[in-house]
Amino acid sequence: MSGNALREEKDEKKRRTLTDFLKDEARQKGFDVCRVALPDSIPRAPERLTDFLAQDFHGTMDWMAETAERRADPRVLWGDVRSVVLFGMNYGPDEDPRALQDRPDRGAISVYARNRDYHDLIKGRLKEVATRFAARAGEDVKVFVDTAPVMEKPLAEQAGLGWQGKHTNLVSRDFGSWLFLGSLFTTAELLVDTPERDHCGSCRACLDACPTDAFPAPYRIDARRCISYLTIEHKGPIDPELRQKIGNRIYGCDDCLAACPWNKFAATASEMKLQAREDLKEPQLSDLLGLDDATFRTFFSGSPVKRIGRDRFVRNCLIAAGNSGDISLLGPCLALADDASPVVRGMAVWALSRLMPSGDFSQFAARRHSETNPEVLAEWKLAGVV
Structure with missing residues (x-):
């Protein structure tokens, strides 16, 4: 060889x-x-x-x-x-x-x-x-x-x-x-x-x-x-x-x-x-919708979910709530309508517009006077509120 x-x-x-x-x-x-x-x-x-x-x-x-x-x-x-x-x-x-x-x-x-x-x-x-x-x-x-x-x-x-x-x-x-x-x-x-x-x-x-x-x-x-x-x-x-x-x-x-x-x-x-x-x-969506930043970080510690942050995650949960038809989620969604995050407030408007009877949603909308964020205002317009 x-x-x-x-x-x-x-x-x-x-x-x-x-x-x-x-x-x-x-x-x-x-x-x-x-x-x-x-x-x-x-x-x-x-x-x-x-x-x-x-x-x-x-x-x-x-x-x-x-x-x-x-x-x-x-x-x-x-x-x-x-x-x-x-x-x-x-x-x-x-x-x-x-x-x-x-x-x-x-x-x-x-x-x-x-x-x-x-x-x-x-x-x-x-x-x-x-x-x-x-x-x-x-x-x-x-x-x-x-x-x-x-x-x-x-x-x-x-x-x-x-x-x-x-x-x-x-x-x-x-x-x-x-x-x-x-x-x-x-x-x-x-x-x-x-x-x-x-x-x-x-x-x-x-x-x-x-x-x-x-x-x-x-x-x-x-x-x-x-x-x-x-x-x-x-x-x-x-x-x-x-x-x-x-x-x-x-x-x-x-x-x-x-x-x-x-x-x-x-x-x-x-x-x-x-x-x-x-x-x-x-x-349960009702639990997830109640997460603030600290509880979100604790609950998803070590999980890849933590990477997207609380606001984006709650945005997703609000979309799921709006699709659920579950009126028991009205309370958590109403609380998020005043959230500090614009993306959360906007999705709360969308979820509420789908969960609330039209008359109740109109009464709720009549009380909304302080919103200035353009993305949230666009959600109100999408929901039929000018």
Whole structure:
């Protein structure tokens, strides 16, 4: 055997040893899947991202445009990267989260947000894996969980974790649409896994499940109509046309994920799967509407919900209250009509206009003389009060 052949055999053995070590560490830390892609494996990503941004489908998420160059190519983010490792953790729920739509007095919080912030959970475990791997490999590593400009879903597809479904989220043959993703960039050369192909076929269950028609076409999403975007990223008043369609979804939306037929495989979750807090599974709107800033921060301590702040969250709860038809929520909504936050006051007007009999609402409106905020005044006008 020639010297070159011996070196290649040695390098191959090293790559296999390091890859096996990394995947074993991932399993021990509770990850359900761990696979490897090359950093140059998503050549079509820049074009797709450019098209998405050009159509303003990103709404007010300006950071997507600002980081577009780094987001589209891992090598721009870190020039020395040789392998990208994708990790997946199943967070599939024990029941269909859409069932909560039949309980309009309750608030529906997206499954992923019903306990600790998954960014913290996964990043902590990834750092443990990365530390041990770096010591073993003698190579540099960087870990990322959603917050960095990494196109995790296209990379996960190339690594073989799943494919991007028609709802634009990752779908796995083993875990359905319920995978948290994280990535590890390294200067080490590892064995690359086989990409996954699209298995959606003619199915359009996820597209048909969207309450707000946020998918202009399969594999394309307009965030400006997406309930997850509207209830989490969007800061001001929500488009009146979409409010009724939001129902009681007060943080995120799982409908397109829950509709995916591949979820039947998601029951094979890791024993280390994050379990939902009981008080976040179906919280009462009457309790949530009464949260001030301090109680909001305490109640959602450690939860991703805390990131949007009390005012935006109560705005969402007022929309749910207005959609509920539950007159027992009149008291909390009336109290919020005098809230210090304009976005809360405005949504309180909308909720009250839907919950109060027209005569009572007219009498209530006659007493409103001090409002000067233009957004709140626009809500009064929308409610028929000039």
